[in-house]
Amino acid sequence: MLHASLGRAAAAGHAIAAFLAWNACVLPANAQSPSTLNVIDDRGVIVAVPADAKRVASVSYFAADVALALGIKPVAATYMVEGRNPDFLGGYLEGVKQIGQRAAPNLELLAEAKPDITVAIRRYTEGNAVQYQKVAPYLAYNLELYADSDRTIGQLATILGKPERGQELNKQFKADLEAYAAKAPKDVHPRFVVMWGGETPWVFRSENMTAAILVALGGDNIGGQNPTPSVPDNWGLEMSLETMLEKDPEVIFVYDYGPDRPQENNPIWQQLSAVKNGRVHYVGDHWVEAHGPIARELVLKEAAHLLHPETFQAVDVKAEARKLIPESVK
Numbered sequence: 403m404l405h406a407s408l409g410r411a412a413a414a415g416h417a418i419a420a421f422l423a424w425n426a427c428v429l430p431a432n433a434q435s436p437s438t439l440n441v442i443d444d445r446g447v448i449v450a451v452p453a454d455a456k457r458v459a460s461v462s463y464f465a466a467d468v469a470l471a472l473g474i475k476p477v478a479a480t481y482m483v484e485g486r487n488p489d490f491l492g493g494y495l496e497g498v499k500q501i502g503q504r505a506a507p508n509l510e511l512l513a514e515a516k517p518d519i520t521v522a523i524r525r526y527t528e529g530n531a532v533q534y535q536k537v538a539p540y541l542a543y544n545l546e547l548y549a550d551s552d553r554t555i556g557q558l559a560t561i562l563g564k565p566e567r568g569q570e571l572n573k574q575f576k577a578d579l580e581a582y583a584a585k586a587p588k589d590v591h592p593r594f595v596v597m598w599g600g601e602t603p604w605v606f607r608s609e610n611m612t613a614a615i616l617v618a619l620g621g622d623n624i625g626g627q628n629p630t631p632s633v634p635d636n637w638g639l640e641m642s643l644e645t646m647l648e649k650d651p652e653v654i655f656v657y658d659y660g661p662d663r664p665q666e667n668n669p670i671w672q673q674l675s676a677v678k679n680g681r682v683h684y685v686g687d688h689w690v691e692a693h694g695p696i697a698r699e700l701v702l703k704e705a706a707h708l709l710h711p712e713t714f715q716a717v718d719v720k721a722e723a724r725k726l727i728p729e730s731v732k
Contacts, residue, residue, distance in 0.1 A: 441561060443541040444524050444550075445531070451539040451561055455518035458562070459538065462504045463488065463687060464545055465521035467694025468558045470494055472567055473728035478515035480504040482687050483659060490688035490700050492723035494731055513537045521558060546637050548614035551575075551693040571695040578699065579618055582706050585713065586620045592709055594621045595651040596689075597641075601664045605641040611692040612655070616705050624649035643670040650675050653709060658684035683708055686719065696726050 438450040459478040460466035466476045470491060478499040482488075487495055501511040505526045512520065517538045524542035527534060534540035541561075543554045552572045559568025596613045598604040605625040606613045613623050624646070628636050647670050654676040656663075663684075665671050676682050685704070688697035700722055706714040 439561060441541060441557065444544045445528060445542050447531075447542075449539050449541055451541070452518050454563065455561055456563075457516060457518040459501070459512055459515055459517035459520040461501075461507050461512075461520060461522035461527055462545065463491065463691045463697070464523070464543065464554070464694050465558060466491060466495060466498070467691070467696045468555055469562065470727050470731055471571060471695040472559060472562055472564045473730035474562060475731045477517055478512060480507050482690065486687070488687040489720040490686060490697055490723050492696075492720060492727050494727060509533055509537060519561065545691065545693050546611070546635075547609045548611050549609070551611060551698060554693060555695055575695065575698055575702075579615070579702060582702055582714075583618050583620070586706065586710055587713060588620070590710065591620050591622045592652045593624055593650065594653040594655065594709065595624050595641075595646065595649075596655045597657070599656050599658070599663050599665050601668070602640050602642055603646070603665055604638055605646075606638045607636070610637050611698065612689050612701055612705070615692070615698070615702055616655075616709060619702075619706055619709050621653070621705075621709050624651050643668050643674075646670075647673055652676055652679070652681060654682045655689065655708070656682065656684045657690045658686075681708075688719070696723055699726060 437453050439453050441449050441451055443449055456474060457477045458465050458469045458474065460469070460476045461480050463479065466479045469476045475494065476498055478501050479495055480501055480503060482504060484503065487493060499511065499515045501515065502508040504523065509530070520534055520538050520540045522534065522540065522542050523545050525544075527540075528542055531540060531542070544550050545554065555571060556565070556568045559565055559571070594616055596606045596610065596616065607625045608614060608617050608623045608627045613625065617623055625639065625641070630636050643665065652675050654674070671677055688700050692698050692701045700717065700719055703714070703717045703722060704719070707716050
């Protein structure tokens with residue numbers, strides 16, 4: 403069982419390592435071209451970006467999240483589900499150009515937005531890197547693990563001219579995580595699972611961003627940790643419902659794209675303790691993309707309540723999000 407204190411210690415270690423990493427990934431401006439910064443993204447590619455970049459296109463919600471937290475409204479964004487404007491961004495994507503689903507954005511619509519930079523999830527976009535780069539400087543990030551969060555926030559804040567604010571956001575989240583973990587019951591460690599629904603669910607290991615927050619709050623992840631740390635992409639696994647029943651989570655968090663929930667049709671699902679006790683939570687888009695400064699704060703607050711409802715109050719996601727977004731974008 404993973405205790406909250408271990409989760410906090412791991413989180414602190416990740417934060418320090420991430421801080422050092424993102425500083426190393428923004429290179430000094432080229433003396434022959436002072437109007438650009440050279441940035442190393444998660445492909446290991448050096449990308450020249452405008453030193454005064456302000457027009458951000460967000461393929462995934464991450465860059466929109468960071469930009470809004472910095473007081474900048476993005477010029478374009480993808481969605482997870484068409485027509486669903488995520489509450490965790492406070493409603494401020496209304497009026498922002500929609501360029502398609504995050505796994506298949508429309509590059510013509512992206513070009514119409516005239517971004518200074520495009521920030522994307524690597525796994526969805528790397529295959530079309532040349533096409534993205536033709537539109538604007540293109541940065542691709544992994545955005546899977548807890549360790550990805552501080553690093554990418556810091557790098558993007560630097561690119562957008564607000565490095566100190568990026569550091570403040572990272573420092574504040576570390577303090578908030580520690581405060582919530584300290585308040586969580588020390589003798590209660592609910593077994594949980596974070597998963598994509600399906601006939602055979604995809605379960606996330608403790609290095610995953612949302613799972614790491616839950617572990618820091620005292621949860622015991624039935625998905626466990628990555629057994630092969632040298633394999634960087636081993637952050638999840640398929641888990642049959644038979645195996646899930648053996649591990650019997652007390653709380654289940656399901657990433658929810660819509661009404662199709664095939665796991666519920668399996669009679670084993672009804673035998674799980676979390677299902678019997680009404681502790682299955684179909685969570686919002688910010689749980690799927692929890693690396694941004696707004697998303698991770700709201701996941702922390704929601705997760706604390708859902709793991710320990712007697713200790714932490716329920717959260718109004720949209721209202722809390724609006725507290726985190728500066729007046730400059732309101």
